[in-house]
Amino acid sequence: MNVTQDLSILHLILQASAVVQVVMALLAGISFMSWYYIFMKWFSVRQARNKTETFERDFWSGGDLNNMYNSAVNDRHHAGSMERIFEAGFREFTKLKGQKNLDPKDIVDGSRRAMRATYQREMDALESHLAFLASVGSVSPYIGLFGTVWGIMHAFRGLSNVGQATLASVAPGIAEALVATAIGLFAAIPAVLAYNRFAHDIDRLATRYESFMEEFSNILQRQMR
Amino acid sequence: MILDKPDEPGKxxxxxxxxxxxxxxxxxxxxxxxxxxSQPQVMEVELWSAQPSQATYVPPPPPPPEPVVQPEPKPIPKVEPKPDPLPAHKPDIVVKEEKKKPEPKKPEPKPEPKKVEPPKPEVKPPPKFDFDKELAKETNQLKSSAKATASAQHMANAAAAEAEQRASSNKRGLADYASKIRGKVRGNIVLPPSLQGNPEAIFAVDQLPSGEVLDVRLKRSSGNPALDNAIERAIRKSSPLPKPDDPAMFRRDLEIKYKPFEE
Incomplete structure (x- = not known):
């Protein structure tokens, strides 16, 4: 058995057995998807944070609530999550306030429920695709490992056909197989890092939204008197 | 309450x-x-029954010209001793080099030509018998002086000399290495009894840096399968192959030529 002299990456991929090639293609696709979501989440989380900061600044600078509500309704496409929470709560509040025979406590509770519903929806939108990143991070090393194990099995089966067992006759097969693990790790490591980072960022945003909801409820309650 | 979801930013x-x-x-x-x-340089090791180093070391014969000069310097026997101190150092190197080269039989051939030639001057001017010894001394001095001049020339173009020395030491190292491998493989070979002629087989040998033989491939058969097998067995048996003195000399790929008998 002649040793292949050329071990470029292309050679390694093309020489690999079919199963290993399928695994590598799968992992390449997963890696592509996960990087796409990483960038998308990165942009959206950054944007959500920026918008939250601008809205908080506007809100606590003591503007008129009605003006703020109007601008939020008119400019719905550019509104951030917190602005939408505010909008939902205030809309419910004005609606309930128009009805005469309602307990002030019920009015505040109603607007709080509306805010919570919007909050859930917003969190759902922010957290979308995070589960994908988490599963890529945990599973793709195993997929790569499967490809590697399969490739090494293949290499050793080839070894049994050679009378003289030399390192040179197994080495290329093992190198081919290890490419699968490399791709798996390349997909997994950024996915895990990004998942942890985004989960943390979104948690912080969630606490900000929740505390805003509480504070806004207090403001509404004061408005009742 | 239906809120139109804003697009995910920056898709x-x-x-x-x-x-x-x-x-x-x-x-x-x-x-x-x-x-x-990269295909490493292939080192060739030729296997012969007898050490081929003598054959390769033909160059030494040039010294013989010296005896021809002998007749002239006779009149100046005492002027020459002066260069002695210098030669005393430089001949050392020359002697060392000669020692390194495996040529135990050369000293013998050299004296013979000298003996043949001295008689000629003796016939022409039949001098004293003591002169024989002096002659011998003179010849020695002459040799050393000639070497001294030669080394002086070397000193003159020092850079060139160094390069030459390096090249020559490199060659010598290679020759040493080859002869080491040759010796070890030859010690392990068992020649098949039915050997006719002097067929040559060429083997390509891969070795690890430790000298361990990885793979032996027959490159050109000798035409005698039994001999081929015997050589291959011998190469494998001599598995850690000897290492060269200079690690830079090491080659992973060796090409071993084997001829059962010297031509």
């Missing part, structure tokens, strides 16, 4: 960055993982 940017990352990865892989094994 296009995300796609572009993703492509960028993967193109970068692929480029890094292609450029970084070039495990191209």
């Amino acid at each position: 296009k940017y995300a796609l572009a960055f993703t492509l960028l990352v993967h193109v970068g990865l692929v480029a890094a892989l292609f450029l970084g993982v070039q495990w191209k094994r």
Whole structure:
């Protein structure tokens, strides 16, 4: 058995057995998807944070609530999550306030429920695709490992056909197989890092939204008197 | 309450960055993982029944010209001793070099020509018998002086000399290495009884840096399968192959030529 002299990456991929090639293609696709979501989440989380900061600044600078509500309704496409929470709560509040025979406590509770519903929806939108990143991070090393194990099995089966067992006759097969693990790790490591980072960022945003909801409820309650 | 969900921001940017990352990865892989094994220089080790070093070491004969010069210097026997101190150092090197080269039989051939030639001057001017000894001394001095002049010339173009020395030591190291391997393999060979003629077989041998034989491939058969097998067995049996004195001399690929008898 002649040793292949050329071990470029292309050679390694093309020489690999079919199963290993399928695994590598799968992992390449997963890696592509996960990087796409990483960038998308990165942009959206950054944007959500920026918008939250601008809205908080506007809100606590003591503007008129009605003006703020109007601008939020008119400019719905550019509104951030917190602005939408505010909008939902205030809309419910004005609606309930128009009805005469309602307990002030019920009015505040109603607007709080509306805010919570919007909050859930917003969190759902922010957290979308995070589960994908988490599963890529945990599973793709195993997929790569499967490809590697399969490739090494293949290499050793080839070894049994050679009378003289030399390192040179197994080495290329093992190198081919290890490419699968490399791709798996390349997909997994950024996915895990990004998942942890985004989960943390979104948690912080969630606490900000929740505390805003509480504070806004207090403001509404004061408005009742 | 239906809120139209705003678009996820920067989908296009995300796609572009993703492509960028993967193109970068692929480029890094292609450029970084070039495990191209350059075909290393093949060292040839020829196996002969007898040491071929003598045959290769024909150059020494040039010294013989010296005796021809002998007749002239006779009148100046006492002027020459002066160069002695200098030669005393330089001949050392020359002697060492000669020692390193495996030529135990050369000293013998040299004296003979000298003996043949001295008689000629003796016939022409039949001097005293004591002169024989003096002659011998003179010849020695002459030799050393000739070497001294030669080394002086070497000193003159020192750089060239150094280069030559390096080259020669390199060659010598290679020859040493080859002869080591040759010796070890030859010690392990068992020649098949039915050997006719003097067929040559060529083997390509891969070795590890430790000298362990990885693979032996028959490059050109000798035409006698039994002999081929015997040689291959011998090469494998001498498995850790001797290492060269200079690690730089090491080659992973050896080409071993084997001829059962010297031509």
